[in-house]
Amino acid sequence: MKREFAYSAISVALGLLLGAAFLMLTGKDPLSTYRWMFYGAWGKPSFIAETMTRTTPLIFTGLALMMGFRAGVFNIGAEGQLLMGGITAAVIGIYVHLPFPIHPLLALVTAALVGGALGYIPGVLKVKRGLNEVVVTILMNYVAIYFTNYLVRGPLKSGYLPRTAPIAESAQIPIIFPGTRLHAGFVLAIFLAVILKTVIDKSTWGYELKATGYNPFASLFGGIKTSKMVVLAMTFSGALAAAAGAVEILGLHHRFYGQFSPGYGFDGIMVALIGRNDPIGVIFAAMLLATLRTGAGLVQLRAGVSKEIIWVIQALIILFVSISQIYDMWFRKRGEQF
């Protein structure tokens, strides 16, 4: 396990290095770019709070993808589930009237149920029909994107802009550091990661999940109901992704608008992979991505580099992560030589 994390660190370093080469190739200064990126994310207490704010949804979606990967399925539909979770939370936050702690809780749970259903469907299609969950969930993403955008420009529109009305104050997840945007959703995310870590590492269920992903045939012979595990993993994955959207709406934006997620669902893929499908690893990987995201603002403003560069760097890191097996071979070969 430790070696795996080392591979992630190597991948991140290589990604940043190749990113620097790319910056130089396009006539930009990589050092100043990276300096501003780091400063923009960690340079001041208020910047740090902002980075933590952006870490929050990434932990949720990272955990969502991790659940799938653990069972050997790829829930690339996290983005759509996130949007549907967000709109569900917004609707309950606007139209249902309840006192404070119950209101956000109900919104969150309902959103998770909707997301769970959206994960359950491709899960069942996979085990019953052999339909590839990747293709099904990607198509579901586009339906969710256009559907929610339709809602905020049509039936749920409030005012001139394409967005919903604000949610009731009783539905808001409270801010934990006054003067920043950091809300209690962050604590919830960390808490969930710790719980999942215990469940996955210590329970029979966690073991069966791992076994299903590792070797479905052996698990089947070993008496594990692998189809059930796959469907369960997809359902939980969908619920976690939807929770990401709900927490963003209830804690941060307080209303739903189409572009509230800059692709957090897709980022979950990276977070889970860099975090090596370990809940605690996910927390750190989410912080890394949040650093890129938060730092991007100053990169554009101060270093004069298009903030799109962070996408290039992200892609390079994930490319290096995807070929981690090569490091394995490389290290083993060296080990044999010495």
Next chain:
Amino acid sequence: MIGIDGWTFRLTLVKTTPLLFAALGGLHSERAGIANIALEGMMLTSAFFSVVGSYFTGSATIGVLLGVASAAGLGFLLGFLSDKARGDQIVIGVAINLLALGLTGYLLETIFGHPGNTPPVSKLPEIYIPILDKWEYGFVFSGHHPLVYIAFLLVPLVHFELYHTPWGLRLRSIGEDPKVADSLGVNVLKMRLCATTISGILAGLGGAALSLGELSLFAERMTAGRGYLALAALIFGKWTPTGVLLTTLFFGFVDAWQEALQSQFMEIPSEFFTMLPYLFSLIVLVVFVKQIKPPSSIGKPFVKSK
């Protein structure tokens, strides 16, 4: 039905073209056993570089060549990383799509000075077929940009390639059982690399058809999931050229139809109609596809035994 006339069918052919190219591209790599979720990124990259080529040289043809070359590079990368580095093919595909998104967004801003879209560039010419122009409905089939004709002509060609040439037989065999093919002397790694590069070339033609055929500029994220629709079409089409032709025609038709509906029902937000092709393809998947069998070795890296 509402909104359907000759022009809808004409637009269907235009809308089918990028999907058909990409799906035929995906067919090559998936038949060789390499899952290709990167079609989306290949199309987007080619759409961008086609416009860049056309912008700087004034020639749409050179634009298409540049675009196709960039996508072929990504195809090569997919094959190389899948086999040489034994990476997870889906993850590599996701990474390539991310890379395409970042690269095109970054270069768009760096080269043209502002985000959003490029200025208009010279596009592909329209080609008229004289015999058809005399017919009442000739306009459905005539006056398209050349890539439309090429896409549809490719279908019988790919069919012939796949089922009537030694190369095609080998391609299918390495997708089903690379070990057996290898033991019979087929160079599996080289063929898989060729197959993913070809898939890049074809997806690249699809991207160019979008930016230089249908339109004459590049806009950020302009492929909007067409690569994924092509992948779905490949699955409904059961990985065969004729199957792919029918399914992409269906998607193309739904896309053309929703555009007609959009302009007819201005009071309904356009997103509702834009959603339809994706929703329809999901419904088709769930209702009509009973049990599918992809090429057996798909997703697994090939490791040559010593």
